Amino acid sequence: MPANLSTVVRASFAASIVATSAAVLFACGGANIALPPSDVDAALPDGGACTLSCGGACVDPLNDPRNCGGCGVVCTTGLACSNGTCGQCPSGMVNCGGSCKDLAADPTACGACGNSCGPGGACVSGQCACGPGAIRCNGQCVDPASDSANCGGCGNRCSGATPACVSGTCACPVAAPMCNGRCADVLNDQRNCGGCGNACQADQFCLHGACSCWPGLTDCGGQCVDATSDPTNCGACGVRCGGGQVCANGACSNAGCPVGTVTCSGACTNLQADPANCGQCGNGCASDETCIDGQCSGVRAATFCTTCPCGSCGGDRCCPSLVNGGTPLCIDGPRCP
Numbered sequence: 546m547p548a549n550l551s552t553v554v555r556a557s558f559a560a561s562i563v564a565t566s567a568a569v570l571f572a573c574g575g576a577n578i579a580l581p582p583s584d585v586d587a588a589l590p591d592g593g594a595c596t597l598s599c600g601g602a603c604v605d606p607l608n609d610p611r612n613c614g615g616c617g618v619v620c621t622t623g624l625a626c627s628n629g630t631c632g633q634c635p636s637g638m639v640n641c642g643g644s645c646k647d648l649a650a651d652p653t654a655c656g657a658c659g660n661s662c663g664p665g666g667a668c669v670s671g672q673c674a675c676g677p678g679a680i681r682c683n684g685q686c687v688d689p690a691s692d693s694a695n696c697g698g699c700g701n702r703c704s705g706a707t708p709a710c711v712s713g714t715c716a717c718p719v720a721a722p723m724c725n726g727r728c729a730d731v732l733n734d735q736r737n738c739g740g741c742g743n744a745c746q747a748d749q750f751c752l753h754g755a756c757s758c759w760p761g762l763t764d765c766g767g768q769c770v771d772a773t774s775d776p777t778n779c780g781a782c783g784v785r786c787g788g789g790q791v792c793a794n795g796a797c798s799n800a801g802c803p804v805g806t807v808t809c810s811g812a813c814t815n816l817q818a819d820p821a822n823c824g825q826c827g828n829g830c831a832s833d834e835t836c837i838d839g840q841c842s843g844v845r846a847a848t849f850c851t852t853c854p855c856g857s858c859g860g861d862r863c864c865p866s867l868v869n870g871g872t873p874l875c876i877d878g879p880r881c882p
Contacts, residue, residue, distance in 0.1 A: 610643025662686070689713055708849060708857065718849055730848035733872040735833070747820065747832035751846060752871055760867045771819075776811035786811065818882075835882055842878025 595603040599616035606612055606629050611619050613626035620631035625640040634645035641658035648654055648671055653661050655668035662673035665686035675686035682699035689695055689710075693703040696710035703715035706727040711719070717728035724731075724741035731737050731754055736744050738751035745756035748769040758769035765772075765782035772778050772795055777785050779792035786797035793803055793813045802813035809819075809826035816822055816839055821829050823836035830841035847855035853863035853873050864874045864881035876882065 608644050704856065721849070728849075730846065730872075733846040734848055735846060744832070747830070747834075750867075750871070752868065771812070774806075774812040774814060835876075835878075837876070837878045837880060837882055840878070842876055844877075844882075845875050847873040847875050 597604050597606045597612065597616065599612050604612040604616075606614050606618075608626050610624075610626040610631070611617075613620050613631050614629035618631075620626050620643050623640075624631045625634050625643050625645045627634060627638070627645045634640050637647065638645040639648055639654075639658065640646075641654050646654040646658065648656055648658075650668050652666050652668045652673070655662050655666075655673050656671035660673075662668055663685040665676055665679060666681075667674050667676060673681070675681055678690065679686040679688055680695075680699065681687075682695045687695045687699075689697050689699075690713045691710050693708065693710040693715075695701060696703050696715050697713040701715075703710050706723075707715040707717060708728060709716055709718040709721075717723060721728045721730060722741060723729070724734075724737045729737040729741060731739055731741075733751050735749070735751045735756075736742075738745050738756050739754040743756075745751055746769070748759055748762055749756040750759055751757075758764050761771065761773075762769040763772045763778070763782065765778045770778045770782075772780055772782070774792050776790070776792045776797070777783075779786050779797050780795035784797075786792050790797045790799055791802055791808055791811055791813050792798070793800075793806075802808050806813040806815050807826070808814070809822045814822045814826065816824055816826075818836050820834065820836040820841070823830050823841050824839040828841075830836055833843060833845060834841040835844040836842070843861070847853070847863055848857045849855075850857060850863075850873055853865065855863045855873055855875070858873075858875035861875040861877045862881065864876050866873050867882070874881075
C-alpha cells in the first residue's frame, strides 16, 4: 500500500475508533466529547509509539482520564480511565488522580500515589530500586561511573581541574591533556591552543586547535588587523592611506571619521568595542579581555562545552560563539559581545 494511502487509512481508522468510543462514553454520562485526533504519528512522552494526538500533544487514550478512549473524553469524579473506559479500577489497582496504578510495580506511583522513582528507576514490591550499576542520590537513579555530579558516590561533584567522571573517578575528558595541573581543551583554549602552553595573541582566539583572528579582523602577514579602519591596511592588506587621511569603512578618506567613531592614530575607532582603544585611544585590553561598552571585560573559551549554559564558566556569563563551529565564550562583563 502506498505510504500516503496508508497514512489516510490509519488516520480514518483511528478517527472511527474515537468517534465510536466517544459516543458510547457520552451515552453513559462519563465524559464530554471533543474533536477527533489530528495526528496519529506523534510520540508519547516516554518515547513509545503514539496512538492518539489531542491538541498537538500525544496522549495515552487507554489511561488518560482527560482523554479516555478519545480526545476530550473526561472521566467524572471518582472514576478512573482503564483500557480506554471510565469506571472503577480493576482489582489490585488504585485510582491515582483518575488513572489506575499498580502501587507494587508502577515507577510513577511506587508504594503510594505520586511517589515517582525518577528517571531510570524501577518499582519492586512497592519500593523504588535502581537498575544494575546505578545508585539513588537525592531521589534519583544515577550512574556513579559517569555522573559528574555524583562521581563514585552521591554528592561527589567533578569540577575545576578534572571536570569529567571516568569510571567513577574525576578526571580529564577523553583525549584531553593536563596542562599546568588542569585539564586543557586544546581545541578551544586560548592559553593552550593545539597543545600545552601555545597561547594565542590578544586579537586571536582558538578554533579547532589553531589560533585565528577574531571575527571582523583580517590576517595581514601574521597580524590581525581591522581592514575597515586600519590606515596601513585600509580595505585590504598593504593599502596605506595618505597623510592627513583616515581609514573609514575600509576606504581612505579626507572627510574625517563617521559619527560614533573617533580618530586613534589614523584609524576610525569605536571606543565602545575596540579592545586596542577601549574607552579611550591607546587603552588596550589584556590578552584575555575584550571591550564591551567601553570597558575591558574578561573573556575565555567555555572549554569542554558546545552550548550555553556551561559549567566551566563558573560565575561568568556564558555567551554564544561568534563563529560557526566555535565554542561558547565565558564573559566577565555586563553583556555578551
